[in-house]
Amino acid sequence: xSLSPEKWIENYSDEMYRYALxxxxxxxxxxxxxxxxxxxxxxxxxxxxxxxxxxxxxYSILKFKIADYYRKASTxxxxxxxxxxxxxxxxxxxxxxxxxxxxxxxxWSINASEALENQELGLILTxxxxxxxxxxxxxxxxxxxxxxxxxNVCKQMQLSSNNFWTSIHRAKLVLRDCVEKxxxxx
Amino acid sequence: MMKTITHFFVxxxxxxxxxIEKGNVLPLSFTQRIQLKLHTxxxxxxxxxxxxxxxxxxxxxxxxxxxxxKLKYTLSDEIKCKINSEIEKKLKK
Numbered sequence: 001x002s003l004s005p006e007k008w009i010e011n012y013s014d015e016m017y018r019y020a021l022x023x024x025x026x027x028x029x030x031x032x033x034x035x036x037x038x039x040x041x042x043x044x045x046x047x048x049x050x051x052x053x054x055x056x057x058x059y060s061i062l063k064f065k066i067a068d069y070y071r072k073a074s075t076x077x078x079x080x081x082x083x084x085x086x087x088x089x090x091x092x093x094x095x096x097x098x099x100x101x102x103x104x105x106x107x108w109s110i111n112a113s114e115a116l117e118n119q120e121l122g123l124i125l126t127x128x129x130x131x132x133x134x135x136x137x138x139x140x141x142x143x144x145x146x147x148x149x150x151x152n153v154c155k156q157m158q159l160s161s162n163n164f165w166t167s168i169h170r171a172k173l174v175l176r177d178c179v180e181k182x183x184x185x186x
Numbered sequence: 187m188m189k190t191i192t193h194f195f196v197x198x199x200x201x202x203x204x205x206i207e208k209g210n211v212l213p214l215s216f217t218q219r220i221q222l223k224l225h226t227x228x229x230x231x232x233x234x235x236x237x238x239x240x241x242x243x244x245x246x247x248x249x250x251x252x253x254x255x256k257l258k259y260t261l262s263d264e265i266k267c268k269i270n271s272e273i274e275k276k277l278k279k
Contacts, residue, residue, distance in 0.1 A: 005273045009266050017261040022250055031265050038269045042276050089200060097198025105234035115241040116248065125245055140246065169207045176238055 003045055003054055008038055012055060016062055023066050025141040026134065033069065037062040070138070088170045092177075103177050121183065128178035136171040197225045202232045206239055 013034060020030035041061050048057055092103050099105070108115070115121060129137055197205070202225040205218055214222065226233045 005277060008273065009270050013266055013269070014260040018259050021259055025250065027259075031261065034261060035265060035269055039272055042273060093198070093200045097200035099199050099231045104231045105238060107230070107234050108238060112237070112241065116244055122245055122249065125242060126249065129246070141250065165204060165208055169204045172207055172239055172242070173203070175242060176235070179238075179242070 024138050033065050036065050092173050124182045197221050206236045
C-alpha cells in the first residue's frame with residue numbers, strides 16, 4: 001500500500017468530517033480536527049508502514065486527534081466555569097455524599113421505550129444540552145461513540161483519569177436536573 | 187442513620203452516580219459492580235439516576251445519528267482548498 005495525498009481531500013475529507021462531527025457535535029472543532037489530521041498525516045508520511053490501508057491509517061490519526069483534544073479539554077479550566085468542583089458536589093450532594101433533596105433524581109413516569117420515543121423529552125434534552133458550556137457538551141457526545149471503539153479511545157485518552165470522569169459526571173448531573181426541572185411528566 | 191450505615195458498607199450516592207457514568211462507558215471491576223448493584227437495590231434515587239442517565243445517552247445518540255442522516259454535511263470548500271494547497275506545497279518539495 002502506498003499513499004496518495006493528492007487524492008485525500010477528494011476521497012476522504014467529507015466522510016472524515018462527518019465522523020469528527022458525530023464525535024464532537026461541533027462544526028468548528030471538526031474542521032480544526034480534520035485540518036490537523038491531514039497536516040499531521042502529511043508530516044508523518046514516512047511513518048506509514050503500509051500494513052493497513054491508507055484510509056485506516058488516516059482514521060487512526062483522526063481518532064488520535066479527537067482523543068487528544070478531549071484529553072486536553074478535560075483538564076482545561078473551561079470545564080469548571082459553571083460550577084467549581086466543590087460547588088457542583090455541594091449543589092447535588094450533601095457532606096455525606098447523599099443527594100440534596102431539591103436536585104435528587106425523582107422517578108419519571110415513563111418507561112424505557114416511551115422515553116426514547118417521547119418527542120417532548122427529546123426537545124427538552126436538546127434545549128438543556130444547548131445550555132451546557134461547549135466542552136461539557138463535547139464530553140457528553142464523546143461518551144456516545146460506538147461501543148466497540150470505546151475501550152480503544154479510552155485507552156488512548158487515559159480516560160481513567162479522575163478528572164475526566166468527574167467532568168462527565170458533572171455534565172450529566174446538570175443535564176439530568178435540567179430535564180427534570182423542565183419536564184411536566186417528571 | 188440507616189442511610190449512613192448503608193454508605194459505610196456500600197457507596198455514597200456521589201460515588202455510586204460517578205460509577206454509573208463510568209460503567210456506561212467502561213467495564214467496571216467485579217467489586218465495583220457488586221457495590222453498585224447493592225447500592226441501587228436500596229437507593230431509589232440512584233436507581234432513578236441510573237435509568238435516566240442511560241436514557242439521556244440513548245436519546246442523544248439517536249439525535250446525533252438522525253442529524254447525520256438528515257444533513258449530508260460536507261467539509262467547507264475553503265478548508266478543502268487550504269489543506270490541498272498545503273499538500274501540494276509538501277509534495278513539490
